[in-house]
Amino acid sequence: MAIGGSSRRNDESGIRFSRTFTVALFLVSIVLIAFDRPQARSPALASLRAGIMDLSAPLLDLAAAPVRGISNIGPYWRNQARLAEENAELRQRLNETRYWRDLALQLRDQREVYEQALNVESPATQNRIGAWTLGDPDGPFVQSRLIGAGTRQGVDPGDPVLNVYGLIGRVVETGRVSSRVLLLTDLNSRIPVMADRSNARAVMVGDNSEYPRLDFLTRNADLEDGDRIVTSGDDGIMPRGLPVGQAQRDRQGRWRIRLYSDQAPVDFVWVFPFEPISAPETGADGSDEQLLTDEAAGDTGPEQPATDGAETSAGGEP
Amino acid sequence: MRPPIDTRPPYGLMVWAVLSLILALAFYAAPLRIANGPDLMPMLPLMTLFIWSTVRPRFIPPIVIFVIGILNDVLTGGVLGVWALAYLVSLTIARSRDEDGPTREFGPVWIRFLVVLAIAIPVAWSAGSLAIGQPAPVRPLLIEGVASALMFPLLAFVFIRRRNLRGTFGS
Numbered sequence: 001m002a003i004g005g006s007s008r009r010n011d012e013s014g015i016r017f018s019r020t021f022t023v024a025l026f027l028v029s030i031v032l033i034a035f036d037r038p039q040a041r042s043p044a045l046a047s048l049r050a051g052i053m054d055l056s057a058p059l060l061d062l063a064a065a066p067v068r069g070i071s072n073i074g075p076y077w078r079n080q081a082r083l084a085e086e087n088a089e090l091r092q093r094l095n096e097t098r099y100w101r102d103l104a105l106q107l108r109d110q111r112e113v114y115e116q117a118l119n120v121e122s123p124a125t126q127n128r129i130g131a132w133t134l135g136d137p138d139g140p141f142v143q144s145r146l147i148g149a150g151t152r153q154g155v156d157p158g159d160p161v162l163n164v165y166g167l168i169g170r171v172v173e174t175g176r177v178s179s180r181v182l183l184l185t186d187l188n189s190r191i192p193v194m195a196d197r198s199n200a201r202a203v204m205v206g207d208n209s210e211y212p213r214l215d216f217l218t219r220n221a222d223l224e225d226g227d228r229i230v231t232s233g234d235d236g237i238m239p240r241g242l243p244v245g246q247a248q249r250d251r252q253g254r255w256r257i258r259l260y261s262d263q264a265p266v267d268f269v270w271v272f273p274f275e276p277i278s279a280p281e282t283g284a285d286g287s288d289e290q291l292l293t294d295e296a297a298g299d300t301g302p303e304q305p306a307t308d309g310a311e312t313s314a315g316g317e318p
Numbered sequence: 319m320r321p322p323i324d325t326r327p328p329y330g331l332m333v334w335a336v337l338s339l340i341l342a343l344a345f346y347a348a349p350l351r352i353a354n355g356p357d358l359m360p361m362l363p364l365m366t367l368f369i370w371s372t373v374r375p376r377f378i379p380p381i382v383i384f385v386i387g388i389l390n391d392v393l394t395g396g397v398l399g400v401w402a403l404a405y406l407v408s409l410t411i412a413r414s415r416d417e418d419g420p421t422r423e424f425g426p427v428w429i430r431f432l433v434v435l436a437i438a439i440p441v442a443w444s445a446g447s448l449a450i451g452q453p454a455p456v457r458p459l460l461i462e463g464v465a466s467a468l469m470f471p472l473l474a475f476v477f478i479r480r481r482n483l484r485g486t487f488g489s
Contacts, residue, residue: 022380032399037449052392063348135347140458141446144395208455
C-alpha cells in the first residue's frame with residue numbers, strides 16, 4: 001500500500017543533526033536514569049517532576065473529561081434493567097446501615113470521652129481531600145496515578161489514598177495542585193497489614209500483578225481465605241484499619257490480596273491527611289531522645305559521648 | 319488551487335507539530351480507559367515523533383526527542399531518562415537510514431516504524447529494569463508495542479496522506 005505515489009524528494013532530504021549533541025543527550029539520559037532511581041531519587045529532580053506534573057495537570061484533566069462522560073453512559077444503560085432490584089436491595093441495606101451509623105456515632109462519642117480523659121489527640125479526626133485522577137498509564141516500571149490535589153489542598157507525601165471501596169496506595173510526590181500516588185500493586189509498595197479477624201500481621205508487597213503478596217507472615221499465622229485485610233498502622237506511616245482487601249491463596253499456595261479498590265475504576269479518590277505518630281526517639285522537641293541517649297551514656301560511663309555509648313553497647317563490648 | 323505546503327512559511331506547521339506532540343503526551347497519560355477495560359493505549363508520543371521525523375525531520379531535532387521522552391517519563395511516573403533514552407536510540411538508528419532522504423511509501427514507513435518499536439522497547443525495558451533494580455514486567459510493554467504497530471497505519475494515513483494530497487509527497 002503506497003501512501004505517496006512518487007519517490008520524489010522534498011527539500012528536507014539529507015538533514016543532519018549534530019552527532020556530538022546527540023551523544024551528549026544520550027549521556028544526560030543515562031545520568032538521569034542513574035540519579036532518579038526510585039531507591040535514590042534526588043530532591044532536585046523530585047521538584048522538577050512536581051513542577052511538570054502541575055503544569056500538565058489541567059491538560060490531562062481536559063483530555064480525560066470526555067472519556068469520563070462516555071464511561072458513565074455504558075454502566076447507566078446496562079444497569080437500567082437492574083435498577084428496581086438494586087433499589088430494593090439498597091433500601092434494605094440503608095436500614096441496616098442506620099443501625100451501624102448509630103453504633104458508630106455512639107462509639108465516637110465514647111472515644112472522645114476517653115481521649116479527653118487521657119489527653120490524646122487522634123489523627124483519625126482529620127478531613128479527607130477529594131481528587132480526580134488525572135493520569136493512569138499502567139507503565140511497566142511504575143504503577144502510579146496522577147491526582148488533581150496537591151500541597152495547596154493539604155496533601156503530603158505518605159498520605160493514604162482510597163477510592164469508595166478501599167485503599168489504592170499512598171502519595172509519593174506532591175506538586176502544588178497535583179500529586180503522584182504509588183499504587184499498592186507497584187513493585188516498590190510495602191504496606192504493613194493485618195487480618196481483621198485474627199490480627200495476624202504481614203507486609204503487603206506489590207509485584208506489579210493485580211494481587212499483591214502477603215510477606216513476612218508469622219509461621220502459625222491465623223489466616224483464612226476471605227479474611228478481611230486492613231492496614232495495621234505498624235509503620236506509623238499509615239493509620240490503622242483502612243480497608244485493603246480479602247486474603248486468598250494463589251495456585252502456588254502463597255497468600256495474596258484481592259484488593260477492594262479493584263471493584264471500581266480509580267477515577268475519583270480521597271486522600272486522608274495523616275500525621276504519623278512519631279516514635280519517642282524522634283520526638284520533635286528532642287526531650288525523649290535526650291532521655292534515651294542519656295541512659296545509653298549512663299551505661300558506658302559519663303565521660304563518653306552518648307552516641308559512642310550506644311554503639312559500644314550494640315557492639316557487645318564487655 | 320492551494321499552493322504546495324513547502325512554499326509557505328512553516329510556522330503553522332511547526333505549531334501543529336508542537337500541538338500534536340503535546341496532545342499525544344496528554345492522551346497517552348490521561349485516564350482514557352473506559353469502564354475498567356484493558357489498557358490498549360499505543361505509544362502515541364513515539365508514533366507522533368516518528369511521523370514528524372519522517373515528514374518533517376527538521377522539526378524533530380534530538381533535543382525535541384529528548385524533551386518528549388522526559389515529559390513521557392514524568393507523566394507516566396517512571397524513572398527520568400528511560401523513555402528519553404529509548405526514543406533517542408531508536409529514532410537515531412532509524413534516521414541513520416535516511417541518508418537518501420525520508421521514505422514516502424507507506425510500506426517502508428511502516429516497516430521502519432516496526433524497527434523503531436523493536437529497538438525502543440528493549441532499550442526502555444533494559445534501562446527501566448536497571449533503574450528499578452529488578453526485571454520489569456514485559457507484558458505491558460508488549461501490549462503497548464502491538465497496539466502501536468497495529469494503530470500506526472491509521473495515524474500515518476491521516477498525517478502522511480494529508481501531506482501527500484497537498485502535493486508534498488506526490489507529484
